[in-house]
Amino acid sequence: MPDTFVNNPTFYKLDATLKRIRNYWQKTFDANKKDITVDQWLLIENLYKHNKITHNELAKLTSKDITTVSRIIELLVKKELVVREGSPLDRRKVYLQLTPKGSEKYKDVRPLVLEMRKTGWVGLNEGDYQELTRILDVIYNNIP
Template sequence: MKSNEQLNNVVNFLLEQTVRQMRGYAQRQLDTLQAGITVDQWVILKIIEERKQISQVELAQVAQKDTASITRILDLLQKKGLTQRIDDEYDRRKYMISLTKDGEAFVMRNLPFVNEIRSQIVRGLSPDEIQNLKSILEKIRSNLGQGSSDVFP
């Protein structure tokens, strides 16, 4: 960042502000469901739904969250009856995470609503603009590499 550049013109700052706004919007919309679920919990449910079974370590990597956060989220989801821990048949120290039948039904029931949230977020963007945005974001992620924490506005 140049010393005379306004913070509102810095890409990192704009991305951070956009992410905060998107998460806030998505959470407000999820709250209208009165399902008692957060954006982070939805993301975890969706990852598990897509993978069918996943280890907690792999789940943390895919979600890009630390294992302590994943444990807290999984504990909450398990109390709600949406996920379950299954012992790993090859390693008794490990277990796999999967959705319960209620969890599968929850995801399927709420997926149209979540897709509507996603559509609202990109409303007004053409398919080409959305694809360009995805490409740009992937380049930025690639520039940062895995686990980079030295980027700031």
């Protein structure tokens, strides 16, 4: 194990990069008056792609705590972008769905997100993407 791994704090770099991206996204949302936060967007994106899922499933998809999902959904319900619907088969479960307004929001915001993703990758190629993915996956799976 080379010294690099011990002395060079990758954590800082990951954290700094993520914060920078998050900040950029939020400022872009704000500048375009999308009235939404980054994490609210992440949930909407997943609800669009997986119609009618539960809090738990959404939590797994987004790597969020179920309590956090529950609270963000609360805000999205207040904004009338999401509806909760209890399952008649299992009365513990609550299915989540975008409202028409929620789907519109998704379509409205998505082009911005695509642009921002492109911005991040300027100067990098397909191989870089795969490298990053590979390394992050290894690290992720190394953690007990």
